Amino acid sequence: MRIRDASSQAGYVLLVLIGLTLTVIPLGLIAFDVAYAWGVVGLALAMMVSARTFRGRGEIDDPRPWWRLTTYRRNSVLLGIFLVVQSAAAALGAQASPNPPLVLAGGAVLLVLAALYFHSAIRLR
Numbered sequence: 001m002r003i004r005d006a007s008s009q010a011g012y013v014l015l016v017l018i019g020l021t022l023t024v025i026p027l028g029l030i031a032f033d034v035a036y037a038w039g040v041v042g043l044a045l046a047m048m049v050s051a052r053t054f055r056g057r058g059e060i061d062d063p064r065p066w067w068r069l070t071t072y073r074r075n076s077v078l079l080g081i082f083l084v085v086q087s088a089a090a091a092l093g094a095q096a097s098p099n100p101p102l103v104l105a106g107g108a109v110l111l112v113l114a115a116l117y118f119h120s121a122i123r124l125r
Contacts, residue, residue, distance in 0.1 A: 002055045009054050016046040032098045040106040044113060047079075069120040076121035083114035 003009050020042050027035035052064070056071030070076045090107030094100040 001053055002061050003050075003053050004055045004057070004059075009050070012050060012054075016042075020046075033102055036097075036099070036102055036106060040109050044109060047113060067116075067120055067123050069117055070124070073121045073124040076117045076124060080114045080117035080121060083110045083117065087111040087114060 003012060020039060023042070024035045024039045027038055051069040054071070055061070059071055070079065087107040087110040090103050090110065094103040094107070097103045
């Protein structure tokens, strides 16, 4: 399955955001640790699914190389920056959370994802 239409891609992103919000908030009321872990894992999985299924105009349906996460370099850079900001926010807010090591681990996961997107940007020509 490949998602080529921009409105379908936006719909996927919107569904992920709504789905994560509707699951993380109730889970957070029950257990912070479970909610935070689910939020980080859900975001990482959604980004990896989109990297494998979203396709740009003129891009072939064949599987992408493992390192290619977006169609254009600009998109990889922007997503990498977004993930670095999220990771920094996690690091800065970790001490105020109920479980600082978990928050720092989540920030590290986001930083690894950022590195993958920057690697994709470097290799895209």
